[in-house]
Amino acid sequence: MAYMTTAQALVRFLDNQYVSFDGQENKFVEGFFTIFGHGIVCGLGEALDSCPGGLKVYQGKNEQGMAHAATAFAKQNNRRKIIACASSIGPGAANMITAAATATVNHVPLLLFPADAFSTRQPDPVLQQFEQVHSLATTTNDAYRAVCRYWDRIARPEQLMSAMIHAMRVLTDTGETGAVCICLPQDVGGECYEFPEEFFRKRVHRIVRGVPVREELDEAVQVLAGARRPLVICGGGVRYSEAGEELERFCETFGIPFAETQSGKTACLSSHPYNLGGLGVTGNSAANAIAARADVILGIGTRFSDFTTASKSLFGKEARVVAVNTSRFDAYKLDAVKVVADAKLAIREFGRFLEEAGYRSGYGEEIQKARGDWQQEMERLSSYSYGEDFRPLIQAGDPRTIPEFCRMTGSVLTQTAVVARVREKIPADAICVGAAGSLPGDLQRMWISDTRYSYNMEYGYSCMGYEIAGALGSKLACPEQEVYAMCGDGSFLMLHSELVTSLQEHRKINVLLFDNSGFGCINNLQMSNGIGNLATEFRFRNETGELLGDLMPIDYAATAAGYGAKTYRVKNMEELDAALEDALRQQVSTLIDIKVIPKTMTDGYGAWWHVGVAGTSGNPEVCKAYADRQENLEKARKY
Secondary structure (H helix, E strand, O other): OEEEEHHHHHHHHHOOEEEEEOOEEEEOEEEEEEOOOOOOOOOHHHHHHHOOOOOEEEEOOOHHHHHHHHHHHHHHOOOOOEEEEEEOOOHHHHHOHHHHHHHHHOOOOEEEEEEEOOOOOOOOOOOOOOOEOOEOOOOHHHHHHHOOOEEEEOOOOOHHHHHHHHHHHHHOOOOOOOEEEEEEEHHHHHOEEEEOHHHHOOEEEEOOOOOOOHHHHHHHHHHHHOOOOEEEEEOHHHHHHOOHHHHHHHHHHHOOOEEEOOOOOOOOOOOOOOEEEEOOOOOOHHHHHHHHHOOEEEEEOOOOOHHHHOOOOOOOOOOEEEEEEOOHHHHOHHHOEEEEOOHHHHHHHHHHHHHHOOOOOOOOOHHHHHHHHHHHHHHHHHHOOOOOOOOOOOOOOOOOHHHHHHHHHOOOOOHHHHHHHHHHHOOOOOEEEEOOOOHHHHHHHHOOOOOOOOEEEOOOOOOOOHHHHHHHHHHHHOOOOOEEEEEEHHHHHHOOOHHHHHHHOOOOOEEEEEEOOEOHHHHHHHHHOOOOOOOOEOEOOOOOOOOOOOEOOOOHHHHHHHHOOEEEEEOOHHHHHHHHHHHHHOOOOEEEEEEOOOOOOOOOOOOOOOOOOOOOOOOHHHHHHHHHHHHHHHHOOOO
């Protein structure tokens, strides 16, 4: 027996957790991200100070940010390593709820230990305690129940044992993984108990490949064998199964094109001749054109989000859907023929059956033509600049914004040209991190890479503020690779505090800040649906109190320089080239403040997005947008 505090037992337990995948074993818990407060420092803080074992302790700057960094770390390690996160009670705990939702939506393991009120209730209400009048048992941490895969509260020391076994069960389950919340009341963390030594033995959690069952395979293969124009969707499950090469061989053998989701991108090589690129609302013309005419959709490891399916309007209503997923919940979507199994094993089985049947798709030159047409569009987007043939890629907008922005900044840069130049100039194996705004569309369409797992896009929750924290997590996972956070000015203002942590930890990241003076993506959405220019541009108030004054000149480079980062200000290609080249030589984190002309991002390419347009309005443009919505809704699947 080992007589120790609950917190000491927790640290010792976590230090002995391992995972095994395909016979390769590694330590599962790297360490802790934490911001100590009174609710945690004397319990878990003492344990990490006195007996951390092999666990590293990282100091976060914002609880949401540190949990985003931990999520990115787990994703970059293909869910085989994690960094736990611990916070104080109340606001510190509440700050991690957004990150918990982000991890759960994206099926990424995230282990959270928010401090809680006293289990004895003797000093209630303690500092930062949330009290609910209908139940004294309810605290801030009950809010985690809605966004976590597993939730528990340790009211007695001995409860830690069953709670942590179940936490590990969920974290290492490929179909169920997401955020796990274990609430730690302040008094219980310091209470002692004689824990059995068995609890602290080395545990190896085997991440097993789910074998497809014959009954599900037979039905799925029958559908595939009858397809003339099938399309494969490469989702995040392909990445986490490390099945990219298997999928490439499958598509080559049977002449089947594939398209990528945001999570699936870089599981396969961008240069592969059957890779059509991004699919759906943020997809390109090649993938969307092939998808619209496909008779069978084989979705592998995808949640079939509205952006992937264009709100269920992209695929023909008669097209059959086959879904391969380790999550039975996701496999049931779109009324699909389901195969609940590991991606790699399912692809192999499909290949075996189709080979026996002598199958070959009915595609001729369509695949290469679609790829060629998109390549021409890529070249146009890449060379696009303010000058002779300038026109906004998005027509809707305030007509004064572009000339005003250009006068204020002196910029001649379009967002698409910057994305293309960055891809050209930075290392081939660089990791690209993003999350929100217009950049995910540009990146899914235009970012190409033949380095597997070099694209860490959080687009399940599209959480603004993930970008810089996510870059730090990716760098912690892959310290030898350059990491680039693709961040809009809106996201930077939302959450950039882990830039300081990157400097503190000597983990260099590169922040590419695309400044277009506002929430450009949502400005496009509101104005293209007939709404005025309302609270989406960064403007001063005018004399009448409206947010329609001059654009705000903001020097983001000055902010980052104050933290100690190496910074650059960019408004033309020559300055961008020089900044990218010099940033590569730096040993500290960098920030390149890039002034990009508003409305110069990509848009469309044949996909509809269902948003809640007003059903009646005195504005005829809104009424037209609603009529368009109803027309598109008639073409879409209902469930």
